[in-house]
Amino acid sequence: MDRAGGARRRLARPLARVARWPRAWWARQSLRARLTLLATALFSFAVITGAILLLVLQRYALTRVLDQSANKTAGDVAQLFSSGKEPRTLPPTTGGITAVQVVNAHDDVISASPGADPHTSIVGPSELSAVRGGDRPTITSSSDARLRVVGRKLGARTILVSTDVSRVEDSQRILTRAALIGSPLAVLLMALASYAVAALTLRPVAALRHGAADITAAGLAKQRLPVPDAQDEIHRLAVTLNAMLDRIESATSRQRTFVGDAAHELRSPLASLRVQLEVAQRLGPTVDWSGLIDDVLVDVERLDRLVEDLLSLARLDESGALTRRDPLNLDEIVQEVVAGYGTARVPVVAETQPSPTSGDAEALRRVIINLVNNAVRYAATEVHMSVAPDKQGGKPVIRMIVDDDGPGIAEAERERVFDRFYRVQESRSRQTGGTGLGLPIVRDVVNNHGGRVRLAERPDGRPGLRAVVVLPGEPE
Incomplete structure (x- = not known):
């Protein structure tokens, strides 16, 4: 059981490293590269989706035009038969119609257009059954032509109209080739444009970074971050950061002055205490200890007041608000x-x-x-x-x-x-x-x-x- 658990753990480690790799790789990229990759990926998705949608809509539109022409032809033939005429030969076909046939319930051809087989149906028995059910199958003729068959029932008879879909497929091939050639070029141009725009947009950020590096090296004195001319988020960020640097410099200056003044104020009573004690040490037993103690207590009281005030100010500076x-x-x-x-x-x-x-x-x-x-x-x-x-x-x-x-x-x-x-x-x-x-x-x-x-x-x-x-x- 322990061996199986150890094996699973050993197998899980490389899998975890593989799972972490994309995130680690993404985190190592610059902001410019990430913006470029993200914009290019979104544009690629939009181009591919648009190309597929265009191909689908084009095929749908062209096929619908063919079906409308076939339905009109079938309607004309139905009107001809409804008027009592049952010609053996139908009128010639136009507008992409390749053949028109009328078959009876036994699948025998009773009428056909010029160029159509007057004896054999253009579709087989199974496909003819599907046409009678409302389907519109696409078949390959004996001459390797791609035909779409539209049917219309006329009592026990069925009108079959075939249209040539090769023009639709040719248009599809042309558009597909154009998409395969144009899409990569468009994606490449988008990637270059995104990289250039990202570089131009992030130039003020780079200027802010260089300005911050200069301030880090030379200190706050009289140095501030460059403010871009554009009234955008980076402009507001630079203004905010400069205001923050002003406050930091002011606080640093006040702190430096405060520390210097505090040291000076502390030095005075300490120096007085030292002088009095050194004098007392030299005078020895002849010193006026009562007066010395009074003088020392004055300086000690002054030190006590000063320390208490310093602590109060430190607490006020730390809290900053009530x-x-x-x-x-x-x-x-x-x-x-x-x-x-x-x-x-x-x-x-x-x-x-x-x-x-x-x-x-x-x-x-x-x-x-x-x-x-x-x-x-x-x-x-x-x-x-x-x-x-x-x-x-x-x-x-x-x-x-x-x-x-x-x-x-x-x-x-x-x-x-x-x-x-x-x-x-x-x-x-x-x-x-x-x-x-x-x-x-x-x-x-x-x-x-x-x-x-x-x-x-x-x-x-x-x-x-x-x-x-x-x-x-x-x-x-």
Whole structure:
């Protein structure tokens, strides 16, 4: 049993390889060759089908003409006999009719046309029986002529009319030879035309491939794929790919800048820590350990904030869109956050109204904390917050405002502060400066929630800065 199974498996392997060969061969061919082969195969099928159909229709049409002529002749003879005349010799035949006979029930010829045998029927007994049954047999005469016999019953008698089908067969042979000679030529011309058209059509694809190879070798900088002039699918593909390359280059540039800035920002507190520890190492027991620890903790806290902000930005870049959309009340989150600033350097006051919205509660909490931290850092006397539902463009929104009475930010820099690691000059000290990532995080989170954030002057004319966040509200 094992030997039989092994033999079957050994036999199945070459059969499987043979079955896979056409698919493997087809997969190795170029797209141009596959299009040419497919177009040529379809054209060949159409030509062969058309030639066969033409031959069939031609034979049918010519045979029908002969049958119509034979039926007319038979009708004339029947009319002659119906009038009481029964001539021994019938009128001469015309229009491809070779012979006309009238036979009785005993298969005896009682009338015949000139040139027809006046004694012997043009068909044998079996064929005559078939003619009486409605068939139209094709026979070979004694002179090797091909004759088609049409019969018509006239009482006990039968009128036989034979027509020469050699002209039909000659036409068939001529058309068949023309098809055998012309079809391969037509298929060959179609194959060449298909190959040329495929080559011309795929030329933009080849240009795209060469352009992609150049970009792979030299990089994205200032290089894009060629866009063909034709407004077709390849044109749209090239435009789409170039747009994708633009985004990739922009993302790569932002990533390179981000990594460089992150390295620079991390280097500063690390260098400060190293200097302080080296100084302490040299001073030995005489160092002021209490002050040193305070200074080290400042740098450690700065490192902690920076790492946390970097992780937040990395998560935002990875998600790229809002993944959670839970129903929440923004006013409740604001109250919870403000309650944690009871011991801040300046008081934080919040005015809230019920503000239902949807989104990621933790991400929005981070937005509020970052805005309040910035305001507390630079405020002179207090920070004022408000959150309330509003209307914008006829749609419900939630408007959150954070005001401080600090030095403010110049109008030219209000957009730049949303760039990663950008900080205005007043915020660059180690003691009061942030990481330069708080407002970029605010912008990304708000954008992911379908809202927007902006900085402006306080409308009451007092010094300071106003941060305005607008988020989509829940329909009433």
